[in-house]
Every structure is written in C-alpha cells, then in structure tokens.
Amino acid sequence: MPLITYRKALNNALAEELLRDENVVIIGEEVAEYNGAYKVTEGLWRRFGSRRVVDTPISEAGFIGLGIGASMLGMRPVIELMFWSFAYVAFDQIINNAGCIRYMSGGLIHLPLVIRGPANGGTNVGATHSHTPENFIANTPGLKVVCPATAYDAKGLMKAAIRDNDPVCVMENTLLYGERWDVPEEEYLIPLGVADVKRSGTDVALIAHGRAVLTALKAADILARQHHIYAEVIDLRSIRPLDEEAVLNAIRKTHRAVLVDENRPFCAVSSQIAALIQERVFDELDAPVVRVCTLDAPAIYSPELEKRQLPTAERVVSKALSIC
Amino acid sequence: MNKTSVASKIQAEVDLQDFSKVSTNAALTSDQKVEFLRGMVRIRRFEQAALKYYNQGCMGGFLHLYIGQEAVAVGTSSLLHADDHIITAYRDHGHAIAVGMDMKECMAELFGKATGCSKGKGGSMHFFSPERHYWGGHGVVGGQTPLGLGIAYALKYKKVRGATLCFLGDGAVNQGTYHESLNLAGLWSLPVVYIIENNQYSMGTSVERSSTFRNCLAQRAEGYGIAWDTANGEDLYEVRAKTQGAIQRAHKDCRPTVLEVRTYRYYGHSVADANAKKYRSTEEIERHKNFHDPIRLWSKRLLDEAIVTGKLIDQIDEEAVREVESAVQFASGSPPPRETAIFEDIYYEVDHATQAGCSGTHFFR
Numbered sequence A: 001m002p003l004i005t006y007r008k009a010l011n012n013a014l015a016e017e018l019l020r021d022e023n024v025v026i027i028g029e030e031v032a033e034y035n036g037a038y039k040v041t042e043g044l045w046r047r048f049g050s051r052r053v054v055d056t057p058i059s060e061a062g063f064i065g066l067g068i069g070a071s072m073l074g075m076r077p078v079i080e081l082m083f084w085s086f087a088y089v090a091f092d093q094i095i096n097n098a099g100c101i102r103y104m105s106g107g108l109i110h111l112p113l114v115i116r117g118p119a120n121g122g123t124n125v126g127a128t129h130s131h132t133p134e135n136f137i138a139n140t141p142g143l144k145v146v147c148p149a150t151a152y153d154a155k156g157l158m159k160a161a162i163r164d165n166d167p168v169c170v171m172e173n174t175l176l177y178g179e180r181w182d183v184p185e186e187e188y189l190i191p192l193g194v195a196d197v198k199r200s201g202t203d204v205a206l207i208a209h210g211r212a213v214l215t216a217l218k219a220a221d222i223l224a225r226q227h228h229i230y231a232e233v234i235d236l237r238s239i240r241p242l243d244e245e246a247v248l249n250a251i252r253k254t255h256r257a258v259l260v261d262e263n264r265p266f267c268a269v270s271s272q273i274a275a276l277i278q279e280r281v282f283d284e285l286d287a288p289v290v291r292v293c294t295l296d297a298p299a300i301y302s303p304e305l306e307k308r309q310l311p312t313a314e315r316v317v318s319k320a321l322s323i324c
Numbered sequence B: 001m002n003k004t005s006v007a008s009k010i011q012a013e014v015d016l017q018d019f020s021k022v023s024t025n026a027a028l029t030s031d032q033k034v035e036f037l038r039g040m041v042r043i044r045r046f047e048q049a050a051l052k053y054y055n056q057g058c059m060g061g062f063l064h065l066y067i068g069q070e071a072v073a074v075g076t077s078s079l080l081h082a083d084d085h086i087i088t089a090y091r092d093h094g095h096a097i098a099v100g101m102d103m104k105e106c107m108a109e110l111f112g113k114a115t116g117c118s119k120g121k122g123g124s125m126h127f128f129s130p131e132r133h134y135w136g137g138h139g140v141v142g143g144q145t146p147l148g149l150g151i152a153y154a155l156k157y158k159k160v161r162g163a164t165l166c167f168l169g170d171g172a173v174n175q176g177t178y179h180e181s182l183n184l185a186g187l188w189s190l191p192v193v194y195i196i197e198n199n200q201y202s203m204g205t206s207v208e209r210s211s212t213f214r215n216c217l218a219q220r221a222e223g224y225g226i227a228w229d230t231a232n233g234e235d236l237y238e239v240r241a242k243t244q245g246a247i248q249r250a251h252k253d254c255r256p257t258v259l260e261v262r263t264y265r266y267y268g269h270s271v272a273d274a275n276a277k278k279y280r281s282t283e284e285i286e287r288h289k290n291f292h293d294p295i296r297l298w299s300k301r302l303l304d305e306a307i308v309t310g311k312l313i314d315q316i317d318e319e320a321v322r323e324v325e326s327a328v329q330f331a332s333g334s335p336p337p338r339e340t341a342i343f344e345d346i347y348y349e350v351d352h353a354t355q356a357g358c359s360g361t362h363f364f365r
C-alpha cells in the first residue's frame, strides 16, 4: 500500500468522485486556480475545469446557501470552507437551511451536499482561526458530521460523505494534512456511523475523534510500555451518526474510560459520550469517566502554550493512571 | 442618477405606460384574465379564513398574511414555464396557492396536520412543493436568497433553460446574504430574478427608517452590474410585463434581474400586530384599501374590458369561500402527525431503503 498524506488522500477522494458523478462540483474560496488554501484540491481545476471546480468570492453564507439550493435540484456540491472557524458566518445556512429543510418540508426535499475544510487548533493562529465546531453541528438533527483521524479514514469517509443523501460536514484537521498513512489504491468507502478500534486493549478505553485519536494512541503506547496498562483506543470517526454500540462495548470490555477531545470541555462531544456511558452502562463502570479536553479558553497564540492547551499524551496518561 | 430623478422616473412610468398593450398581456385570452381574478380572490379568501381560525386558536405559531399583495404572486407565477422555479420567505401562502398548491394541504399545514403540505412539520412559514417547483417558505429574513441563487446555478450547470424567481421583502434587502447573492448572481451570470415585494414595512419599521437609498431599493443592483426595474404591484398587467422581461433575460441571456414591486399589506406584520396602526395611520391603510387594492382594480379592469359581469365576480368569490371552507373542514378533520413522525424526515436513510439505511449504521434516535 502506498504511503500518502492525509491531504493527498482527500484529494484522491475528491478526484474519484468528480470523475464518477457529473453532479459533483467543488465550490469554495481559492479551490480552483490557487489549488486550495491547504492544497486539498490541488490539480483538480486543471484536470476538471472551471465548470466542476469553482472559485468563489469571500462570501460564506452566499456560496454555502448556493450549494444548498443547487443540491435541491439534484446536484451534489462539495463546499470547501477555508477554515471551519468561518462557518459561523454561514451558520444560518448550515443550521437553518441545510439542517432543517428536510424536516420542515416533511421529507419532500433532501440535500445531498458536503461542507468540508480544516478545523481545530494547534497552528498558532489565535482564537478566531482555531475552532472545532463539531459539537455545534452535531447538535442539529438533520446534519451529519465526521472527523477523520488518518489518511485512510479521510479518503473512505469523504467518498461516503459525497455519496450520502444528507448534508455532511467533514472536519479535517489542519495539523494532519502533511502526515502520511498507508492508503490502498483500490476504491473503498467507510460508512458513516461506524467507529473503528484503532488499538485493542483490556484495561481502559480511550475514546476519541479526529486528531485526538493520535494523541490517545501515543498515550496508549506509553501506558503499555511504562505502566503495563493496556488501553483500547476507539476512534469515533463520525460524531453524528454516532456509533453508540462501539462506545458501550468498549466500556463493557474495559470498565474504564478516558475521553480525549480537542473540543473545549463545556458542552463538548465528550460531554455527550460521558452522558451516554452513564445512561446506558453505568453498572459496567469500575471508575468514574474522565476527560482530557482542550483547556477551556479561547485558543492561545503562544506556540509553547497552545501545545499545552490541546490534549497531550501526558495528560491522557496521567488521567488514565488516576482511574486504573 | 440621483434619488429624486429615480423617483420621478418611476412616477413617469406609472403615469405613462399602459401595460395591457405589451405583447405578453395583449396575447391573454379572456379566460386567462378571469383566472387571474380567481387566483387573487382564492388567496384572499384563504388568508381571511386563516386569520379567523387562527384567532379561534386552531393554529400555532406566526401567521403572516399576504392580503393586499395578491397581484404580485398571481402575476409573476402566471408566467412560469415548465423549467422555472420559485422560492420565497415566510409570507408564503400567496405564492404557494398561486403555483397551484391545493388549499386543503395548505390549510392542513396551518392546522399542523399530517395531511399538510409539509406533513405538519413546517407550519405557516414553511410550505413546500418541489413537484410544483416551489422550494419554500423560509423563516429567516434573507436566508432564502442564496438558495434561490443555488437553484439558478443548478439550472445553468445542468444546461436547462429556466429561471428562478426569488421573493424577498423590503426589509430583507438590508441583509448581508442578499448582497452576497447579488454579487454571485452578477459574477456568475445566473438566471435568477429577485423580486422585492416592497410592502413598505418590515415588521413595524418603514422603509424610511430601514434603508438608505430608499427611493429605489432595486437600484442597488446597479452596483453589482445587474439589471433592475420597478413595477406597480397593484396592476397585474404591469407586474406581468416587468416580470416577463426579467424571465426573458434569464432564459435568453442567463442574466439576473432585480425587480422591485411596490405593494402594500393591510394587516400587520403578523397577527401579533394585527391592527398595525402603531406605525402607520388608519388613513394610510384606508387609502390603500379604497384606491389601490389589486383585486378591486383588476375587477374594474375586467368590467371595463367587458370580460366579466358583476354577477360572475360574485360567483368567483362565492366559489372561493366555499373552497376555503371545505379546506378548513378537511384540515380540522385531519389527524395530527403520529408521534413517531417526530423522528421521521430527519435523515434520508431513515426514510428510504438505502444500503446504509438497511445496515442500520445511519439510524439513530
């Protein structure tokens, strides 16, 4: 299997879907001639032309709304946000229109579109550019949200998202674009709503999504090598639909959980997971559920401090030790 | 062009042109003209009944009445071709009925019933009928404007010769989404027609208090390189003539237009300010009712043209009243949505036998 970057895996997914289905178009700021702010769309404009890969002015509400309208007539637009932080400018379109129209129309209309782009902190760009709004999106029934942690997942989930008949928000992680993983050349899809056991273990479950999965894996490594504690690492992959069974099974197996989450802790995705565990498998727990989240402040610029603001493997290890 | 000259230009147009002679109107048959009257009367009677039953507590939510604006919905929708589309804001009953939605399904929606056009899930502000190319009913001011743009974009992408009529109010022209839409429509040459229904008030705020450059809201389109025009919304002939030009521009040149139609609503913004006299005078409302009512004016025209008799007008009205009453009966006799419907129509896979739906991975409560 070739080792390719997360960025390239996404690029391949987009290219394959553009080729497969004429209704797929890519729309966003700098996606065409500039090759994408993060180069996810590199080469697509040259290959597919201006009809399929379309540069827009800076007007998130305008072009996201346009994508929603186009999907009403059967197109399958893939809208790129330069940063998910800028989604807030278009939240009316995303929440009220993409999220609610199917319901309010009594199922008469469905909206097959993807909104994608980089999310998360860690690049020292300050508070306004470091948001990770998967918890906001997941709070709206009608929207789906996925957070791929590896290049393999990124490709399979992106292709599934494009073929999905509902609006899917794909939150990529800026820090992962340059990382490499094995990705098969043949086509594959990863269904939305299926979590992945990234490492199996018996003593504690580390439950994460997005880049936090990699932090959890690093922590699992340390726990095994230095403490002989064997952690199971669950990658949620998709936040909504959420693979609840995968979470519950991990608790039934390990009886302990550390939730690792690059969201801030207040009303985060991990808040939901913690509630799920206590509602459904409370009796299985041998220790309280604990969390390692981004520290509860806007993203700090200071490169030294931002590293510490995000969940670190060390924090995960010490939380795990506190309950094992 | 400065503000006064725009105003005088509009005034001059109103005074000078007789729009019954333009080709799209000259070609009308008497039957068609009578149908327009029927169309307007049906909307008005529907709305009056909606108000009555709203006041009796049969409906929840807001009720934004379209009474006074009927010539706009009927005039514009009478020009739609097979590949044209419509989208509007929350004052949407008139457009819905004008595109041919059944009063029964509309009334049932107001009553929150399972038989409603949106299965009782949308309510007054969210009527939909994709089969009639009617894409809603949208509750957030200005939010529908980029959607209309997207529908036009899809038409152009699919190489379909069609237009999208996107309605908005005079208040909505101050929303950012509208301006983003205009920029994109001009930049990408999209076949969209923005129809500003200028009823002179956004809730309690008059145009004078909400807009700079208020003498002509449509003229703002010039800044985006978009053709614009104004029309007198009391006059069905004029509404049709101006809309026809805009639709042609969309069909032939694939270019957008902004058309501002001067109109008036007699009732409040919603039932919440039903008498609506806090922000305007009784005289103003009476003047509009007596001298500018589109149904009265159209009836008079048809009488002058000897197309109808007073008796036929009465008959059309009685039929509309009966139709509305049977819609009310249908609505009140219909069942509410089943409780399980709360969880239906959220995700596609839940309702359709897709692979994902069958494997259960998309299903969640």
Ligand SMILES: Cc1ncc(C[n+]2csc(CCOP(=O)(O)OP(=O)(O)O)c2C)c(N)n1
Pocket (backbone or CB within 6 Å): B091, B139, B140, B141, B168, B169, B170, B171, B172, B173, B199, B200, B201, B202, B203, B269
């Ligand atoms: C974004 C947003 N802000 C405020 C409102 C509340 N609101 C609903 S209608 C309305 C007035 C809009 O007036 P206008 O666009 O002129 O349309 P009209 O009601 O006259 O048809 C307001 C303020 C809303 N629905 N959406």
